[in-house]
Amino acid sequence: MIIARRRALTMGGSVFAALAAPAILRAAPLQVVKMQGSARGERVWFNPLGVAIPADSTVRFVNHDPGNGHTATAYHPDNFDRVRRIPQAAAPWDSDFLLPDESFEVTFTVPGVYDYYCIPHEMAAMVGRIVVGTPLDTGWEGPSTDTTDVSPEVLATLPTVEEIHARGRIEQKDGA
Amino acid sequence: MFKPMILSATLLATSATFAFAEGHAAMLQSPPGEPFVQVSDVLPLPAFIPGLGTLFVSPDTLPAGPFLAYDHDGMLSATVYMTPLDELKNGVSYDDLAVGTHEVIAVDVYYNAGHPGVDVPHAHIVLYHDAEAKARLAK
Numbered sequence: 424m425i426i427a428r429r430r431a432l433t434m435g436g437s438v439f440a441a442l443a444a445p446a447i448l449r450a451a452p453l454q455v456v457k458m459q460g461s462a463r464g465e466r467v468w469f470n471p472l473g474v475a476i477p478a479d480s481t482v483r484f485v486n487h488d489p490g491n492g493h494t495a496t497a498y499h500p501d502n503f504d505r506v507r508r509i510p511q512a513a514a515p516w517d518s519d520f521l522l523p524d525e526s527f528e529v530t531f532t533v534p535g536v537y538d539y540y541c542i543p544h545e546m547a548a549m550v551g552r553i554v555v556g557t558p559l560d561t562g563w564e565g566p567s568t569d570t571t572d573v574s575p576e577v578l579a580t581l582p583t584v585e586e587i588h589a590r591g592r593i594e595q596k597d598g599a
Numbered sequence: 600m601f602k603p604m605i606l607s608a609t610l611l612a613t614s615a616t617f618a619f620a621e622g623h624a625a626m627l628q629s630p631p632g633e634p635f636v637q638v639s640d641v642l643p644l645p646a647f648i649p650g651l652g653t654l655f656v657s658p659d660t661l662p663a664g665p666f667l668a669y670d671h672d673g674m675l676s677a678t679v680y681m682t683p684l685d686e687l688k689n690g691v692s693y694d695d696l697a698v699g700t701h702e703v704i705a706v707d708v709y710y711n712a713g714h715p716g717v718d719v720p721h722a723h724i725v726l727y728h729d730a731e732a733k734a735r736l737a738k
């Protein structure tokens with residue numbers, strides 16, 4: 424009896440603690456980023472193109488394109504010697520090729536700006552940006568300022584941090 | 600991702616022309632045999648691509664092809680070519696490309712942003728071999 428009650432109290436305590444935490448710390452839901460394409464592959468894109476998430480959130484990249492293979496690959500020297508466009512303290516990721524309906528998950532712990540691309544579709548500017556936390560967070564690293572390793576099309580596609588923070592999610596319906 | 604295809608391209612380069620010279624009968628039904636490989640076996644693409652069906656290609660003919668496109672029953676339904684736009688612009692031409700079979704009832708030409716295997720913007724040129732081919736390759 425006593426043991427049972429003690430356990431109940433402990434559980435009640437942790438539920439209370441979770442409710443009391445600030446929203447941005449509490450809400451760490453799973454975010455889904457879809458890889459999409461038009462029927463004949465004229466256009467390909469990540470949806471959302473830009474998304475703001477709290478630290479320790481997980482993003483699941485899912486291939487929703489029935490006719491194509493896609494990747495979600497961080498701009499980082501570990502991936503094909505690319506110039507880093509994720510925080511220095513963060514671990515790079517590469518989903519490798521996902522076939523239709525396959526998925527890959529990444530958990531983001533370091534606050535800052537993360538740019539990634541799709542290997543076969545970088546030339547079509549299939550890129551995305553994930554913003555973790557805010558500039559007020561300890562260890563925040565803002566967007567890369569490099570303009571030598573990516574095309575002008577890629578740079579033009581990436582939304583600004585301000586836009587992503589203002590809208591939360593920047594949807595991309597048809598790649599336009 | 601291209602390594603498997605590039606390696607096999609070297610090995611198979613000599614036998615490519617024979618397949619077409621032998622006549623088209625072997626290609627009418629999937630699998631077409633050497634030197635063709637099923638694209639989804641060597642590249643991260645679905646086995647049946649909506650709109651194109653199940654593709655086979657002789658690796659040494661990349662990127663232009665011909666790609667032989669089969670329906671769900673393994674019937675040759677289209678011959679497809681893929682020509683990078685930048686290459687065309689730079690003066691590359693793709694001439695005397697072989698066809699899967701001589702009967703062609705319609706041709707579609709459209710833009711593709713890229714996919715594994717031909718990961719640059721290119722044109723798809725699709726020769727349909729019978730009136731129902733397009734419908735059978737749709738999904």
Ligand SMILES: [Cu+2]
Nearest residue numbers: 493541544549
């Ligand atoms: Cu892609």
